[in-house]
Amino acid sequence: MDETHSSIKKGRKYAQVIEGARTVFLRDGFEGASVDDIAREAKVSKATLYSYVPDKRVLFLEVAGLEATRQADAFTERMDENQPPHVLLPSAGRKILDFLLSDFGTAVYRIAVAESLRFPEVAQRFYESGPGLVQKRLSQYLATATARGELVIEDIELAAEQFAELCKVRLVPMRIFQMVHDIDEAQKQEIVDSAVAMFLARYGTSR
Amino acid sequence: MDETHSSIKKGRKYAQVIEGARTVFLRDGFEGASVDDIAREAKVSKATLYSYVPDKRVLFLEVAGLEATRQADAFTERMDENQPPHVLLPSAGRKILDFLLSDFGTAVYRIAVAESLRFPEVAQRFYESGPGLVQKRLSQYLATATARGELVIEDIELAAEQFAELCKVRLVPMRIFQMVHDIDEAQKQEIVDSAVAMFLARYGTSR
DNA sequence: GCTCAACTAAACCAATCCGTTTAGATTCTC
DNA sequence: GAGAATCTAAACGGATTGGTTTAGTTGAGC
Structure with a gap:
């Protein structure tokens, strides 16, 4: 499977991040969700989260997609x-x-x-x-x-x-x-x- | 008409405040609307706004009602x-x-x-x-x-x-x-x- | 002209939040 | 086990926000 799919995913904890974001976004909506919450939920540091995704908006689009x-x-x-x-x-x-x-x-x-x-x-x-x-x-x-x-x-x-x-x-x-x-x-x-x-x-x- | 209706309205610019809040809330939603925006839209100082309404949440309820x-x-x-x-x-x-x-x-x-x-x-x-x-x-x-x-x-x-x-x-x-x-x-x-x-x-x- | 209540502008506080950075730990590969 | 890639925790900067306070203005009634 070609993994150049989206060009913004690299490391090994990508799935964790998306899953955590999914949970928090679905629970709190876009504004209601804080990036800290998402990082905590994904059991990942905020730094790694931001190494995968340029900003919160794109993260949301990724999850929604x-x-x-x-x-x-x-x-x-x-x-x-x-x-x-x-x-x-x-x-x-x-x-x-x-x-x-x-x-x-x-x-x-x-x-x-x-x-x-x-x-x-x-x-x-x-x-x-x-x-x-x-x-x-x-x-x-x-x-x-x-x-x-x-x-x-x-x-x-x-x-x-x-x-x-x-x-x-x-x-x-x-x-x-x-x-x-x-x-x-x-x-x-x-x-x-x-x-x-x-x-x-x-x-x-x-x- | 009895004006003891809601017990939180006093002064003469109440209608302005509600109208401004209506405009901004309908445009930006609850989170998206800032109290400063509402005060500006209503042509009213934030202080007077807060003399009518205890907090943003109640203001929203008032408008929605x-x-x-x-x-x-x-x-x-x-x-x-x-x-x-x-x-x-x-x-x-x-x-x-x-x-x-x-x-x-x-x-x-x-x-x-x-x-x-x-x-x-x-x-x-x-x-x-x-x-x-x-x-x-x-x-x-x-x-x-x-x-x-x-x-x-x-x-x-x-x-x-x-x-x-x-x-x-x-x-x-x-x-x-x-x-x-x-x-x-x-x-x-x-x-x-x-x-x-x-x-x-x-x-x-x-x- | 004085008073008093309503109003204003602006500064201010504490909290939150996004996003960055730093300094170091862990893991993978060879 | 060396070195590179990836991760972490924590602090920080800058901006915004909700709500308060202060110091001062307006204007109607007497």
Whole structure:
């Protein structure tokens, strides 16, 4: 593997630094995180940290970039395109919702939103390899299902975005705005089911 | 009007201070805003500012609270409950979308998300008097329309949230994540129309 | 014209933070 | 085990910030 990837990494504790930065940035955001905290968390001296990375801003971009691709990889797990919508959509919806409600998912979203003014490129990259990727894979499935005659959709990309959006109803805002009246498993299922019902009422065939 | 409202306001330049704080907080967020900036923006000395407000945090809470109620008032404009869904929903959807896409709406949302960890009570208040209020008024309408037999809805509140969520599709994330490929009027109409179409496909009666 | 409350500008304090430097310890390679 | 590369702890400089204090100004009411 070619390691000239980024041209700013040299020594052997690079991974430690990134991991520590990840932890602290996700916990405290960009402004809230201090470089001393990060160095402490990474069990590394500040001097070595600064031997890897020219400044805090670049460190953040590095971490955010890695997170984006990690997020992308997580969603690259294939879904079985042969299954009919009323079978596939519930499980896909659950996967989306579970991610958005996870500690990690909310932290990432929070930072992307908070830092989108300071770092527009970070926000965009997150969008493209987060929601964007989901929408892309979903569109792909919807296209084949439509070709099979199981769905009738004029604007496939729009339909995919609508479905993803429907999965966020109620629970995602509640989570983000810290109104965590115990996150119920049954509630999650209810939301996803209602998203599927709505989607099929609009784009389903027979039924 | 009783002016013992909050017990921390005294002098005559209180409004100036709040207005300056509003400007700077909305522009720079909580951490990004410096008290000196706010004082300068308000054309007030830092000493007077601190004679009104004990610290920066409380100032932020004060501003955020006022913004929340302002937001609430804006949506309290009555909508004509006698109109049928296919007439009322598009205009309601447009109102929601226009707010979310406005400079003010995005700034408020950004701050609420970014500061929801530091100030859970702010985030909650925003939710309740922002999305929460919209959902409440929408629910009210959906209930009467259902009573008139124009809609068939089991869970009214859920339906209201679904509609609001559908209005956010595509454009709201694009706006928040700074991918502002010119915000087209036609696009907005397209999103709202598709939201209405989906909603009526699920909950509409004969048509 | 005096008083008193609100205001101002500016200096100031203590804390924090980013980033650098120094002086030395550890580890890797040969 | 010598020497080079990498690391460490700690201190430091310079800048910013939240909040206080001081010394002085403005202006309305009497």
